[in-house]
Amino acid sequence: MALLSLDEISLAFGVHPLLDKASLIIERGERVCLLGRNGEGKSTLLKVISGDVTPDGGQVQLEDGARLAVLPQNLPSDDTRTAYEVVAEAFPEAARLLAEFHELSQHTDEASLNKLMKVQERLEAVDGWRLDQKVSGILAQYRVDPDQRLNTLSGGWQRRVLLAKALVAEPDVLMLDEPTNHLDVPAIAWLEEALGQFRGAILFVSHDRAFVRRMATRVVELDRGQLISFAASYDKYLELKEKALEEEERQNALFDKRLKQEEAWIRQGIKARRTRNMGRVRALKAMREERRMRRERGGTASFAVEDAARSGRLVVEAVDAGFAYPNGKTIIDEMNLTIMRGDKIGLVGENGTGKTTLVKLLLGDLEATEGKIRLGTNREVAYFDQLRGELDLSATALDNLAQGREYIEINGQQKHVLGYLQEFLFSPARARSPVSVFSGGERARLMLAKLFSKPANILVLDEPTNDLDVETLELLESQLVNFGGTVIVISHDREFLDNVVTDTLVLDGSGRVQEFVGGYSDWRDQGGMFPSEKPADAEPAKTDKPKAVQKPVEVAKPKAAKLSYKFRLELEKLPARIEELEGEVAAVQETVSGPDFYSQPADEVARVLARLSACEQELEEAIARWMELEELAGQ
Template identity: 75%
Template sequence: MPLLSLEGVSLAYGLHPLLDDARLIIERGERVSLLGRNGEGKSTLLKVILGEVIPDGGTVRLEDGAVMAVLPQMLPSDDQRTTYEVVADAFPETGLLLAEFHTLSQQADEASLKRLMQVQEKLEVLDGWRLDQKVNAILAQFGVDPDQVLATLSGGWQRRVLLAKALVAEPDLLLLDEPTNHLDVPAIAWLEETLRQYPGALLFVSHDRAFIRRLATRVVELDRGQLVSFAATYDRYLELKEKALEEEERQNAEFDRRLRQEEAWIRQGIKARRTRNMGRVRALKAMREERRQRRERGGNASFAIEDAARSGKLVVEAKNAVFAYGDQDPIIQDLNLTIMRGDKLGLIGENGTGKTTLVRLLLGDLEPREGQVRLGTNRSVAYFDQLRGELDPEQNALENLAEGREFIEINGQQKHVLGYLQDFLFSPERARSPVRVFSGGERARLMLAKLFSKPANILVLDEPTNDLDVETLELLESQLVAFNGTVIVISHDREFLDNVVTDTLFLDGSGRVRTYVGGYEDWRRQGGVFPSERPAPEKPRAEVSAKAEAPKAKPSGGGSRKLSYKLKLELEGLPERIAALEGEIESLQATVSDTAFYARPHDEVSKTLEALATREQELEQAMERWMELEEMAG
């Protein structure tokens, strides 16, 4: 029996159903990526599965005795509970008692002690101590202080706590809605590894293509109310989807051609109508109804960036700049940086390292405490806020964008605001809806519409990829690449950075800003490491072995050093390891490329695809390690 099955599920809110006789089966151990355009109803589908939304028709079945949990998209705004209380809440009745016991155990008055004994007795009856151990164990595993108030944590740490809550009950099925939003790259990597080791099934919605590639064993797409399953990796899904769309377009064109022929026949003269074939007439009526019922695939977003007059060749120059808030330690120090017109910079760093502060310093919004920040001439800045703070939730999309204008001029051409919004996939009806009812993806598209409606030669984008569907994301990438002005991007989307930026600024948390040529993967290849990824120093077993094996920093001048015996052995063995991996990958790719592969049992397909993804990752790591040791050996 499947772990989860949806049969004939239907749900309608507007003109077209979000779910139209939708069907889905998820087996144990699968990791299913749920894809679809913004507004297709992915989050609603998760709510249907959770029972929070009742469908108009059809059935949703979870295997008897199976446990389901969810990692929600939205973070709590002001939850004053401790992290222990939040995670313990995964066990409804027992969790309340555990949270109360945890609080009372830190108090010493007589009333508290009396109540503590009562709670303790109830917990013993409910086997609460075993659950208490599970809560404390997972908090320790995730590195979370059980007494920390949730509201005081960053978004990344809040998401870590909520994941602990979801996993502590050992669910058979875990639902995740945009789990990487507000996480920095190390946190995303930690999440990927945690979920890869999770033995249960996953159904997740994500815009992060690298995250999907790393996790998904199958892709399910929500398209015009239908759930279409692709037993394939993400890259293979893209190939299959393109072929499916081409075939759909061919079939529709052929159908429309035959319909036009029949319409021409029915419109012939009176004599022809007297002798017409009534069966053919009935067939024409059926064709008309079929054409009327056809749901066309929604158009792609189509937008361009309004270029302002060119800025000066120099955009900003910082010399020995230092910035700190009040008497606090410097957030930015010894900043030496020159940005020229046309540069496209990506800022990366763990949360809290000062990326937004650096941007404000470069824009002239903040004054350095020491040193100098010189701004260029003729600067026109457009800013994309990751919190969507420039949108008034009570106004509709039209009011948020127009600001009293009826027409918007884009690169010399005027467009009516409603027509302009349609380029961002807002129908006239949706454009008149209040922003507070918009999905995260719709808000992101409206922010882009507002951003690009004003002339700019400097674009600053703070986490622009959150909630955008892949097609809109790819269009945004192409527009930024073609943009003649300067782009500064704060993003934790690794693939987006690789596709857009020419240089990467890395903030390591000490206040230093280092510049690297290229995107995220280029930064990695040049030795880029986040502070949290560096292993804690180990105590040497003996002074001699410590001197022999402890890695030394490579001199800045690029000189070589002698490898230790252990590293030499590792280097000598890597070519053989790489060759073996390449052979395995070639064999697995041949298997996957076989036209009969996807007709095999689902478990076999999933295991093969997962093995291929694992071997490819191992090969990449082995190649990077080989290059690193070769460089060290000189």
């Protein structure tokens, strides 16, 4: 018997069913990744399996005696319980008895002592002391303070507590809904290791491509109410899915062509009607019904970033900058950093190392407590909040975006708000629904819609990949790569960082901010490690006030035998830039050579000559840089 089986599950909330007689079998030891577009019903399917949602039809069957545990997608909003209490909830009776035991142990009266003995007997009967050790042990393994209250923890640490609760009961089936959300990269690596040793079955929803590649032994896609299984790796699934879609389009085209021919036949003249084949008429009616019932695959998101006027060439410069809280805790120490217009910066570090604080310093929302931070000019910042705090859950998507407007201006063009939301895959009916009923992915898309509706030349994205489906992720990546402004992104998605950023800033928790050229993988290739990954007996670093950032060229100097990604990109762009500068110099020289040039007002003559001098100097610098990189590439 299968460990978990779904037999023709049906569930409908609207016009089209979320689940349309969907079936699935999962065996022990399988790690099944459930994929699908945002809003297809993946989280709802997990709720059907867990029993939180009752299907309209079909049956969910779990092997006799098997236990199931769930890691939910959403974090608790205001949970005042301690981490210990949350994890111990996996053993409800033992948790209640332990709490009662600790409460009674504070009293010395005879009644309390008698009751304490009864509670202790019951605890021993349900093996409560061993369960207490398991809860304490897994919290220690996760490095979580058992007395820390959940509402005082960051999103990443809350996720650790909920993971501990899911795993502590040693379930046979473990269901994880976006388990990497809010986790830092070392925690994801640990999670991959822990799940790899799990002996039961795992069903998980994730759009973290690196995590799916590492974990999935099978991919199941939820598409238009059906569960389609691909017994393949993630990369092989992508190939098979593309072929399946091409075949579906071909079959639909053939069907539509035949239907069109039959519709033409039925509309022939009176004479034809007298000799009509009634079997053919019935077949046409069946074809009409089949075409009516066909569920088309949803469209692909199509959006663009609205560019503001260009910022100054310098975006931000930090010289020996630091930040410490009034209690004396240093978050950033002696940081030296320069960010120029067009840079794509990724921030990497374990939770609590100060990534958000660093972003606030770079944006000018916080002032450095030591050193100096100089902000560039003409900065227009758009901020993407990982907690979706800018969304009013009681309002509709339309109201969240429009705020009373019927049209918004995107890159100089007027767009109707409903039309703009359709580019983010919100139908008019969905756009008028309250945000409180949206899935995590839909909320993320709405945040992107708000973000990209504002003119910006600096985009700051805090965990933008959480809950986004793969197609939207890939579109977001291409938009950020082509964006002419500056991008600062905090992300745990390793593949996203590799595809977008040109520089990586690594925070190790000691206050240091180290700069490396390239993305996450480039940093790892250069020997980069998180503090938690280093051996415990490793020689400690000197504590003589380490420099937060070595000069970029010193820290990430490319090896002579191979240009780094950033330098290769610079070398590829230089010839076109040199040609452009040569054209500008020639044009200004032609103006200066004109017979009437010096008869103009003196300030105009000085302006043009200054422009010529600046162009010639920039051209010389570009040629020198090109020669330097060519020499490095040839070594």
